[in-house]
Amino acid sequence: MSALLVFIVSAAAALVMVMLFGILLLRRWYQERCRQGDRANLAAITRSYMRRVAGQIDEDASAKWSDDLRLAAVSHIHLLLRGGERHRLMQMAELDGLLRATLAKSHSWRTARRIDAIRLLQQFGSEACIARLREIFSRDRSMAARLEAAFALAAVHALPPPRETIRLLGIFERKVNRLDRALFRASAPDYPEQMALLLDDPISNEHRALIIDALGWSGDANALPLLEAASRSEYPEIRSAALQAAAQLALPSVEPWVMERLQDPVDFVRLQAANCCASLGLNDAIPALHLLLEDESLWVRLRAEHALEVLQYQWLNLDAKGLLA
């Protein structure tokens, strides 16, 4: 009796399994059958949008095209267009109601779906999208979604001032990671003064180094005195960040204090200074870099060797160009 029961239960389970697998197969088969048609439709949608973007008459437009296909086409074309054309494309996508579905998706209870929506909102980049992104950034229950929204806002230069970003993401209340660094760097060109003001706050050295590093990405020459002061800080992390920022700013006036750091007592600062000399093409640093080839730290020796190779290569290139001229 019990064997019979096991057989019946097993047969029922096998049947369910076969049915589920069958559904999976049918789904795939149906999608494959539709693929050819979808491709043709996608090409037609792409053509249609391109014509509309160029201001031409669009005779092929069809009401049968699904929102998903239109969105796929827009996502693809969006990567190929720049400036005004891209802006017009996004306006048209909004007029076609594509944004509506994305905005609805951004309210999903599933974090993963909201993050998908954030990525699309970033593509659209209109006022309505930025407003929704700001809302997610400030109020979403998931930190991952807030961080994603912050990156989307940074990409469209709509991130709020750094103090707000720090508060909303709790950056100063946890360990800094590479994404925080990227966010600060992305924010720096829009808010160089606010960044500088943050340095007056009583913050940890790790966070101070984060801000100093970001100043290098501001492209603002007014940050130079701050960087120079930071290069003489008593904390090596801050000195190192100042050197990284100097390499990024790439302004010639940093040369004296960058070369000064080649004699820094801390090895990773010397290492960063060697990197900086190579990035800035400081040929005057060559003798000091030669001395670093005998440094006690292996990594400093390796970086000095690399910096010398880079400088030598640049020199040879200049030489060759001079000869050709």
Next chain:
Amino acid sequence: MTLNELQIASANAILFLAFGCFLVVAARNGISLLQLLLAAWVFATRTKPGRSSIELWRRYGDLALPVSVIAPAFNEELSIVESVKSLLSLEYPHHEVIVVNDGSKDDTLGALIRGFDMEPHERMQIAALQKTQIRGTYRSRRYPNLFVVDKENGRKADAANAGIGFARTPLVCVIDADSIIETDGLLRAAEPFMHDDGRLVAVGGTIRIANGCEIEGGALRRIGVDTKLVPRFQIVEYLRAFLSSRVANAHTDTLLLISGAFGMFRRDVLIEIGGYRHDTVGEDLELVVRIHRYMREQKREYAIKFVPDIVCWTEAPANLAGLKGQRSRWQQGALETLQRHRRMIFNPRYGRIGMIAMPQLILEDVIGPPAEVIGYLVIPAAIALGILDPMMALAFLGVTVLFGTGLSLGSLALEEVQLRRTPTARDLYRIGEAALLENFGFRQMNLIYRLRGIRSFLRSDTKWEAVPRIGFNQPS
């Protein structure tokens, strides 16, 4: 003792054994089911990675830590140039390729020198982790991020160690010579390091079988599924192992294995622990277990993660002869690792690794295979002695097959819904078919190969059986 008493005693012993085997099988299946459910939950709630590599590049281009890809090569004269070209063309902001010619008997080194305009170049080795002599180092005049190390033969672990010793980047990615990395595989594998606050030490990724795929110039051109059954059975196994077990284990911080075909590690940690061990045939498993042990003994916070996306394709043995050597070696390697790190087993000092992951490895690799063999022998004996109803035995067999097939189909469904790298509905059907058929012969053959591995372990066999490869694009 009378004959009757003897019969009763042997019947009891057989029943006891049968019950023991049933418990082991039930425990293994229960764990697999839990893993599948957990993996499904992880997949359902995860943030999907960027759709395109352009998106990934745009997001992480400035953040990605430099990586050295270490490719040990032995007798790869015919394919090495194409393979290295493919590695050099990987989409990653700063990556260096270090090819280690492991004492090849053919002209692998000559092919590299000619193919990439290499010249001898002295480069300081930061840590000498290898046991053999370095014969020379070369750099390319055309590709500044290509470096070749020529050394005496010493197996993959030794070659990888030599490469790690020459790497100068914070991350190293150790691969097999025949691994085909997805063009954005490095970026995807490095993604967890972008979110890292300094704890992450290693990342593994999903590996798929390249048999049946179209490979050109060392790169994947078209995904396919081999028509032969042995590679198809292995596709099913890989789906179960990577999309179910490893995803679940990584989620519960109990991941013990990062496949030798593709693994990304922090270079400094690998150097601290001395790189791969030379005296085991399962060096990839041993390395990850040793990382766990070292970090926990040092009381350092650390994490080992797994990327469920496919990062790499590898050639699997195309026939049973090739499979025999590979599976025996895997089994032997697992037992060697367990023996070497036995003090971690059920030791609360090692946290979840000691209390969950290592006992699970024992169940899978020490108790599992003999229990399965005993089960196959005891059940017919019990039927013959009349102590087990044949119908009941058949029902039990049916449930076992059903369960195994269900787990495989579950993993296949995960792949279809989440990753969708099976090319067509027809291929999906063929993999599903293999999920059912593997229960009738393939699993039993695998069991024999594993027993062979146990025998090699007991004999302390150190012989390395190379897995015969037929190469890509051979008619199947």
